[in-house]
Amino acid sequence: MDPIASADGPAWRPPFGPLATILLAVVAFGLGQAAAAVAVSAGLGQEGLGRLALPADATVVVWAVLAANLVQTAVLLALVMGRAPPACYLGLDRPGRGSLVFGAACLVALVIAANVLTLALGRDLVPPVQIAVWRSAADQGMVLPLLIALVIVAPIGEELLFRGFLFAGCARTPRSARITIAATAAVFAALHVQYDAFGIALIFAIGVLFGWLRWRSGSTTLTVLLHMGLNAEGLIETMLVA
Numbered sequence: 001m002d003p004i005a006s007a008d009g010p011a012w013r014p015p016f017g018p019l020a021t022i023l024l025a026v027v028a029f030g031l032g033q034a035a036a037a038v039a040v041s042a043g044l045g046q047e048g049l050g051r052l053a054l055p056a057d058a059t060v061v062v063w064a065v066l067a068a069n070l071v072q073t074a075v076l077l078a079l080v081m082g083r084a085p086p087a088c089y090l091g092l093d094r095p096g097r098g099s100l101v102f103g104a105a106c107l108v109a110l111v112i113a114a115n116v117l118t119l120a121l122g123r124d125l126v127p128p129v130q131i132a133v134w135r136s137a138a139d140q141g142m143v144l145p146l147l148i149a150l151v152i153v154a155p156i157g158e159e160l161l162f163r164g165f166l167f168a169g170c171a172r173t174p175r176s177a178r179i180t181i182a183a184t185a186a187v188f189a190a191l192h193v194q195y196d197a198f199g200i201a202l203i204f205a206i207g208v209l210f211g212w213l214r215w216r217s218g219s220t221t222l223t224v225l226l227h228m229g230l231n232a233e234g235l236i237e238t239m240l241v242a
């Protein structure tokens with residue numbers, strides 16, 4: 001692997017090849033999920049573990065999202081630090097105004113197209129599980145923690161994993177970048193098991209868009225910000241419907 005120049009210091013070599021990147025990402029994800037189970041159990045008692053299977057329980061969602069993403073992100077940062085400049089390797093930069101405007105326009109266009117298709121097929125614009133989670137949050141006094149978990153923490157954790165760590169380790173050539181964009185989008189979508197096949201297909205399209213924007217701009221910060229905006233828009237729609 002060729003050395004890469006960094007504004008933070010001398011040239012550095014990518015520390016992990018594609019296979020090692022995938023294996024380490026699986027480890028980080030697994031540790032995050034284990035942390036989520038521990039956090040839910042510690043915070044809600046043994047009955048909390050049984051409620052992990054209930055994606056509409058806002059308290060469980062908040063505990064699980066916070067624990068999983070915080071631990072997962074900490075593991076990824078620990079893996080990179082000392083081996084490469086973390087900000088450079090993970091694409092954490094300050095995206096230009098042009099990239100922000102272009103990315104936002106692409107996302108708005110995709111959301112509008114998805115909403116039109118959803119309504120044209122006679123489907124609910126807001127999935128029932130989202131309405132149930134919102135109502136659960138309102139009943140449990142968990143609206144603010146839910147907003148923090150879904151609008152801030154989840155986008156950071158998910159983007160650092162998929163468009164940050166995995167993209168940096170696997171997308172080394174134009175061909176491998178295209179494969180990485182499709183593969184990470186597929187896994188990203190498949191993990192959203194609370195939705196049906198149609199919802200997962202829409203999430204796959206969003207993952208492809210985020211991956212392409214990461215490739216085009218070189219910025220994971222851009223996809224984090226867009227992901228935050230997307231989740232905020234989804235919660236606003238949910239609040240209006242619920």
